[in-house]
Amino acid sequence: MGASLALLLPAVLPGLVLIAAGVVLLRLRGTVRDVVVLAAPLIVLWLIWVLPDGTAGNIHWLGYELVPFRSDRLSRLFGTVFSIMAFAGGLFGLRQQRRAETPLAYMYAGASLGVVFAGDLITVFVFWELMAVCSTLVIWMAGRGARGAGQRYIVIHLLGGVLLMAGIAGHIAQTGSLAFDAMHADSPANGLILAGFLLNAAAWPISAWLPDAYPQASWSGTVFLSAFTTKTAVFVLLRGFAGEEILVWIGLIMAFYGIVYAILENDMRRILAYSIVNQVGFMVTGIGIGTEMALNGAASHAFVHIIYKALLLMSAGSVMFMTGRTKCTELGGLFRTMPITTICGIVGALSISAFPLTSGFVAKSMIVDGAARDHLTIVWFLLTAASAGVFLHAGIKFPWFVFFQKDSGLRPPDPPWTMRAAMLLLAFLCIGIGLFPAPLYAILPFPVDFVPYTGSHVVSQLQLLLFSGLAFFLMLGWLKRTEAITLDVDWLWRRLGPAAARWIDSGTTRVAEALADRGWRAVRRTLETIYRHHGPAGILARTWPTGSMAFWAVFLLAAYLMLYYL
Amino acid sequence: MPSADGKDYWLARPSTIRLLWVVFIVILALTVLADLFIDHHGDFGIDGTIGFYAWYGFVSCVVLVIGSKALGVLLKRKDDYYGR
Numbered sequence: 001m002g003a004s005l006a007l008l009l010p011a012v013l014p015g016l017v018l019i020a021a022g023v024v025l026l027r028l029r030g031t032v033r034d035v036v037v038l039a040a041p042l043i044v045l046w047l048i049w050v051l052p053d054g055t056a057g058n059i060h061w062l063g064y065e066l067v068p069f070r071s072d073r074l075s076r077l078f079g080t081v082f083s084i085m086a087f088a089g090g091l092f093g094l095r096q097q098r099r100a101e102t103p104l105a106y107m108y109a110g111a112s113l114g115v116v117f118a119g120d121l122i123t124v125f126v127f128w129e130l131m132a133v134c135s136t137l138v139i140w141m142a143g144r145g146a147r148g149a150g151q152r153y154i155v156i157h158l159l160g161g162v163l164l165m166a167g168i169a170g171h172i173a174q175t176g177s178l179a180f181d182a183m184h185a186d187s188p189a190n191g192l193i194l195a196g197f198l199l200n201a202a203a204w205p206i207s208a209w210l211p212d213a214y215p216q217a218s219w220s221g222t223v224f225l226s227a228f229t230t231k232t233a234v235f236v237l238l239r240g241f242a243g244e245e246i247l248v249w250i251g252l253i254m255a256f257y258g259i260v261y262a263i264l265e266n267d268m269r270r271i272l273a274y275s276i277v278n279q280v281g282f283m284v285t286g287i288g289i290g291t292e293m294a295l296n297g298a299a300s301h302a303f304v305h306i307i308y309k310a311l312l313l314m315s316a317g318s319v320m321f322m323t324g325r326t327k328c329t330e331l332g333g334l335f336r337t338m339p340i341t342t343i344c345g346i347v348g349a350l351s352i353s354a355f356p357l358t359s360g361f362v363a364k365s366m367i368v369d370g371a372a373r374d375h376l377t378i379v380w381f382l383l384t385a386a387s388a389g390v391f392l393h394a395g396i397k398f399p400w401f402v403f404f405q406k407d408s409g410l411r412p413p414d415p416p417w418t419m420r421a422a423m424l425l426l427a428f429l430c431i432g433i434g435l436f437p438a439p440l441y442a443i444l445p446f447p448v449d450f451v452p453y454t455g456s457h458v459v460s461q462l463q464l465l466l467f468s469g470l471a472f473f474l475m476l477g478w479l480k481r482t483e484a485i486t487l488d489v490d491w492l493w494r495r496l497g498p499a500a501a502r503w504i505d506s507g508t509t510r511v512a513e514a515l516a517d518r519g520w521r522a523v524r525r526t527l528e529t530i531y532r533h534h535g536p537a538g539i540l541a542r543t544w545p546t547g548s549m550a551f552w553a554v555f556l557l558a559a560y561l562m563l564y565y566l
Numbered sequence: 567m568p569s570a571d572g573k574d575y576w577l578a579r580p581s582t583i584r585l586l587w588v589v590f591i592v593i594l595a596l597t598v599l600a601d602l603f604i605d606h607h608g609d610f611g612i613d614g615t616i617g618f619y620a621w622y623g624f625v626s627c628v629v630l631v632i633g634s635k636a637l638g639v640l641l642k643r644k645d646d647y648y649g650r
Contacts, residue, residue, distance in 0.1 A: 256630075263634040264642065336575055372609040380610065384619075385626035392627045407578070455604045463597045463619035470594060471627035478631055485648075487641040494648055 012051065013069055014044045014079055015114030015127060018086065022106035034094055037102055041087035044113065048079040055119050064178045067119025074299065074445045078116045078235045081303045082109055084429075085227045085310055092314050092422035093220035095321075101141040105224040108134035112228040116235055120178040121168045121193075124236065128164060128200075132157035135229055139217045146216040152490070153213035156199070156206065164196030183240055194241055201233035201284060202277045204253045208490035210277060211261065215269035215326070219317035222269060226276055226313050227306045234283045234302045238445075243290025248379055251288055254281030255386040261488070262393035266481040267326050268316050268402050272309070275352065275394040278386070279305050285383065286367035291374055292446040297366030299445055304359035304433055308351035311426040312398065315345035318419055319402055322412035328481045332405035340414045342403045344423040351430040353395030353465055354387060359433035361461065362440070362452040369450065388468040395465070396472045401481065594620070 011017075021040035028036055051071055059066040071079075086109040093102045111134055114127030132154060139150040170189025172178060185194045202210040214225045241247065258278025265271045279301070286298030318341045319334060320326050335342040347358070354360035368387065371380040414420055433440050441448040451457075472479065533540050576582050601616040608614025613622075 259630055260634045260637060263631060264638045266645065333578075335577065375609065377610055384622065385630075388623040388626040389630045392630060455600075456606045459597060459600045459604050460606060460613075460619040463601075463617070464623035466590075466594055466597060467620045467624040468627045470590075471624050471631070475628065475631050478635060483645045484638075484642045485645045486638060487643060487647075 012047055013057070013114075014047050014051075014083075014117055015110045015112075017047060018044050018083075018110030018113055019107045019130075020110075022103040022110060025103035025106060026100060029099075033099075037090040037094065037106075038087065040106065041083045041090060041109075044086070045080065045083035048076055048083065064122070064172070065120065066123055066178065068123050069117055070119030071117060072445075073443065074235070074238060075116045077299055077303060077443050077445065078231070079113055080443070081306050082113055082116065082228065082231075085109070085224075085306050088307075088310060088314075088422050088426055089220070089224045089227070091425070092223055092317070092419050094418040095416055096218065096220045098141045098143075098218065101138060101218060101221055104134055104137045104141065105221065108138055108224065109228055112232045115232050119180060121171065121180050122178055124180055125161070125165055125168055128196075128232075129158075129161050131229060131232065132161060135225060138221045138224060139213055141221055142216060142218040146213075149213045149216040152494070153209055156209045160196050160199035163192050163199065167192030167194075167196055180236075180239065182242060185241065185244055185246070194244070197233050197236050197240065198250065198284075199233075200229050201237065201280050202230055202254070203250050203284065204257050204277075205489045207254065207257060207277050208488040211265075211270050211273040211488075212490055214273045214276075215267060219320045222273075223310050223313045223317060226272070226309050230276060230280050231302050231306055234280060234287070234298065237284065237287050238295060238299060242287055242295055245288055247284050247288030248376075249288070251281045251283070251285030252379065252382050252386070254278065254284060255383070256389070257281070259386065259389035259393045261486055262397070263479065264484075264486045266328050266483060266485075268319070268328055268331065268398060269313065269326050271328075271394065271398055272312050272316060275312075275390070276309060278390060278393070279309065279352065282364060282367055282383070282386070285379065286370060289367070289370050289374060289376065289379070291370055293373060293450065294367055294370030296441075296444045296446050296448055296450070297363065297368075297370050300363040300440055301360075301367060303440065304351065304363045304430070307426050307429050307433075308348045308359060311344060311348035311423060311430060312352065312394070314419065314423045314426065315341050315348060316398070316402070318415040318423070319412075321415055321419070323410050325410075327483065328401035328405075329483055331402050331408055331410070333403070333407035334410060334412065335403040337411045338403070338414050340420050340423065342399070344427045345399050345403060347427040347430050349395045349399050351434070353391040354461065355395075355465060356453070356458045356461055357431065357434045359430045359437075359440075361434055362437035365452055365457060365461070366450050384464065388464050391465045391468040392472055396469055397479065400472075 018040060021036060021044075025033060025036055025040075048071075051069075053071050053073075055067050055070045057068050059068065086106060089105060089109075090102055093105070096102060108131055111127045111130040115124050115131070118124045118127060136150050136154040136157070139146050139153060167189050170187070171183070171193060174187060174189055183190050183193070185191045199206050210230070214222050217225055237244075237247065255278050258274045258276070258281060262271045262274035262278065265274060283298040283301050283305070286294040286301065289295075316326070319331065319338070322338070323331070323334075325331055351358040351360040354364045364387070368380065368383045371383055437452060441450075532538055535541060598617045598620050606614040606618070608618070612618060
């Protein structure tokens, strides 16, 4: 690593560059602002590819070594997709009236890049917390309706930060090293680090924050949110806990949790939020399997997922922007007047379902095949069932209920050209990666020993998905949505917690009132006694005749005399 | 479902929908027939049999929908439950 790079480092650290761009953007207006919005992520992307592999800028601090910059294949892969995502999100959000949203989203994206290029745990932690703060501000940009969800979101993430910091402190105490490398959850400290990472991955049982908060953000804010927090968590799990067996099972639970809740959901953006948990479940399972093939699968799945999930949420965001509605029960039939949004939504839906010729197919099949090559029978059968379920809950359900279904009578046109351009860019990437996977395979962490387009792969995937589609249309009556939500683990702190607090509060109030009542009565009794004796009518306040005083004085003197002579 | 001007898009006409079903079923049949000519070299035995992915995908989805409905009976609430 050259000394020149170390000197330049703060100015070329990809995360800091994007954060600085966000800070500057807060003050900019007009065309200059639009130019910076579009240029900043591209400059960051360029930096990521010109900076050499290795570490730089090491700082000695309290006897430890901080490594603010470390680049390798894995970090470059995530850095690449994060900057593409920031660019597409910035383009999509150019029309956003709340002008602070995109700058805050850039700081959020920059913080994610900070984690991705961090070489030590303290740097990871600092950017981790910055991500939590910036993403909460992005949620709050949606206004009053998002306030409660944002509050719950930040509390959960600060809790995750506490777990992570406690784990890091323990890890440093045990090993004496800050370095962020592969570890195992074999000590309480490393277990806490894993828990902190998993919380950001929306791992069950603490998944509810994601479908609670993300769909409350604005039509453009949700697009940013879908990309960074969970996928940064996937990155740190890949870096730190590859092959940790418990992740296989946590990932499978997440995959099915996402499907079941999305099937029951009515709000289109919440359907897509549950489906993030489902997709991250596949990645977490791949990380748990831990073979080179499965890790490549998890990493490439994260890459393509960011793109097609953003595309799906852009398509949903366009519908929300044009109609102001998000519930499936209020939408339908929009294909008539929103052809580009419909087609882009369908491309995203086919990609998430891993249809052949889309990006999902060339990535996700590596995870499922990784399970097969390792002869993990139960895992393979569950992953395959979950793959069928993805088509059911996101692949058909989202486009069907939003763009087809009944005729809602709405006739909105496609959104403005900036939003259409962002969608077309990502749709192009989904198909492009699906048709030509080689460039993606070339930048994966391990050499790729996998051919996606074999007759067997294509036919089996088509059977799986098309028959899932058949099941969808045959059971359409059961899948019709009503205006309902489904309770989740967050019921514990949204309902049970406040109810318990109210109950304890009323209980303590009763006790306090009883005590206060007694106290008052005692005080009143004392006062009454004093008043009785000393008050105007009290025995001690009576006027005494001078005669009786003289009499008593004479009586006492006489008694004294008599006692003296006795 | 006619639109305001009396005629609807071809995609929403009942005749089109019937045609789409026919095409869909033909494609479904073709994907299963393709199994006769392709060796799936199944890793677990059963996954190499003809039409495995077809019935497995279908059954998985039916189970998922029924399971979700059952869970929904317990966990579904009006969407203003949390006072949004």
